[in-house]
Amino acid sequence: MTAFRSHLEFLRKTDDLRSLERPETPSPQVIAGEGLRADCSAVRFSTDDSRIELVNGAYGGVDQSSRGDRYPWSRLGLGLGIDRDPDYVDVLERIARLGDRIETRDVTYVERAATATDRTVRELGFPTPPDETWPRVTLGLISVGANDGSYWAPIHGTVIDDNTVRARVPEAITDRFDRGDVVSVALGVPSEALAAAYFLTITDRLSTPIEDRDVGSTVPVIPTGGGVVPSSAEIVFEAEISDPQPDTRAEKREFWERLVDATTLTLDVNSVFVRDDAVVPFTPLDVPLTDDLQLVGLALAATLYDRANSYWGVAPVEWLLLPAAGRLGLCVVSTEMLYAGFEWQLSNFLFSFSDCYDTVVVVDDEASPRDLGQVFADVWVKAHPSRDWLFSEADAPVARLPTYGRGETGARLYVNATWDPRWDEEYIAPRVSLTESYPPNLRAAIRGSWAEFGFDTDPDSP
Structure with missing residues (x-):
């Protein structure tokens, strides 16, 4: 298991994370969107005040139509603990396993990383998009507790007032709770947890507790007023579900909502837990190459690859x-x-x-x-x-x-x-490349010359 802030540290060590001072204007969404167009590294918006720090591009944000040494799955693969430069198929197979059932329940409870605070949700300082009124929460995970375990699904929404969040969740998860029940929302969770929430939603597998999935044996969790959440989560809300309010606005959506039915919830937050110097991922919605788009694409590709x-x-x-x-x-x-x-x-x-x-x-x-x-x-x-x-x-x-x-x-x-x-x-033409354009005997002679000069040569290279 790789905690979110450990994931960011890995990105920094591989020179794939840049830090900027969190701006007031232009908004982080504008900078993040322009950064995605330029194929830049993931961007961390640091702050010296009481607001939380933000990260964009932690799970993707690379345009594969241009040449580079990073790929759309590189950052997520690193967060999943696969490799510094993970093979694409290894990432697909790891995501597919997150939906597997396990024979015995093996849940590890560890100490909560986030501590209780008297700050309101509004005071945490989530980013407000330039064309919107309220701060937006994205790339979150909702946990619903039940007698047979906990259920995880993706969640995003807007902060309406100090402790009210209007959230969007997959409709399938609403069968697990009623009005007045308490649920938990976790932000800044390990890559396995967030990828599992996307994968289980897209594959319609939200009916089995997370403890009975492969991810339940790899991600340490803590019990909360709702269901269990990853113990390393940067921020955790415990909230009561109030009367649902129909959402008639043409609100921007995360990409998983384009594949499954979603519904709107009103959450009355009663407890907020925050890590010191909390940092959470965010994504500008309806912008090409964003994290939520990459997560959906990889989760769907893993599903189709496994089924085929x-x-x-x-x-x-x-x-x-x-x-x-x-x-x-x-x-x-x-x-x-x-x-x-x-x-x-x-x-x-x-x-x-x-x-x-x-x-x-x-x-x-x-x-x-x-x-x-x-x-x-x-x-x-x-x-x-x-x-x-x-x-x-x-x-x-x-x-x-x-x-x-x-x-x-x-x-x-x-x-x-x-x-x-x-x-x-x-009758099948060979693939043409720079190295294959030269005859094998010439390539062998060149490798021999390089060896004589003391350069390392790969015998398996062309």
Whole structure:
């Protein structure tokens, strides 16, 4: 388990976190949004006053359509404790395991990191977007306690007054509580906890207590007035659910709300616990490449990757990616071609499990998720527009996430950017790269010369 502030320290040590003084104007949301456009590091907004510190980009915020040494999954993978430079598939498999049931309940209770305070929620100083009136809470986790355990789900909302929060939660979690019940909200939680909340929401698995999931055996927790929450949480609210108030405003939403039904709650906060020098993540909503978009994309990719490799009795899919730059409207899948026509079956399988995208691109298993340029080059090189770009009928349901054609029906498209598996290998052109442009004997001679000069050479390199 990696506490949130430990996660930030790892980002700092890998030169992927910058610190700025928290501004009054322009707002942190404006700076964060511009930073995302520029592919900058995660940004920590520090303060010397009583307000909490904020971090943007702790879980993503990298545009994969441009070259760089960071990837959209790098920061979350680091927070999940995988590696300093985690492989994409390792991140998907780790997220998928967060939804697994475990045979025995193994819950570790440890001391609470946050301490009680008499400060109100409003006094903590959550950021107020430039076009809104109230401070906004994002990237939070709600915990609902019951006799059989605790249930976690994502939450975000606005601070209406000193101790009132109007929050948005998945509708499925509302079956676990009634008016007057006490729930807990945790902010600045370990990556496993937040990723699990997103993953369980998207996969409709909120009906099983968190203690019976894999994450329950890895994240130390504490009991609260609501359910259990991660013990290292930076801020914890205990709140009573009051009369629900219909939310008729066209309020901005986190991306998980585009995939599942959500509802509005009114929370009357009665206890606030805060760590010293508390720092919490936040995300500007409806901005490309934001943390909530990256979390949803990785959680959905992990779901589809796991299901596809569990369907055929073998595991043909090498990786599956929903690029954040395409706002998750595009699904790219790298696969072994089991037989002619497999790409058609795989594409229809993927369309049947999600309606957030309207385009599936199938690429060969040699393609890399780190190089979208290579992926799109394969679309032009291997996919003939007349036979490999295949559209459905024009009355297909509209995809949820693409912004074009909103509210109307439209065709779905899959692109087969693979070599025909019936072809003999000698008819398949080799992939062209700088190193492969030179004959093998010349490459061997160059490696030998470098070795004579005392340079290290990798025998497995081209």
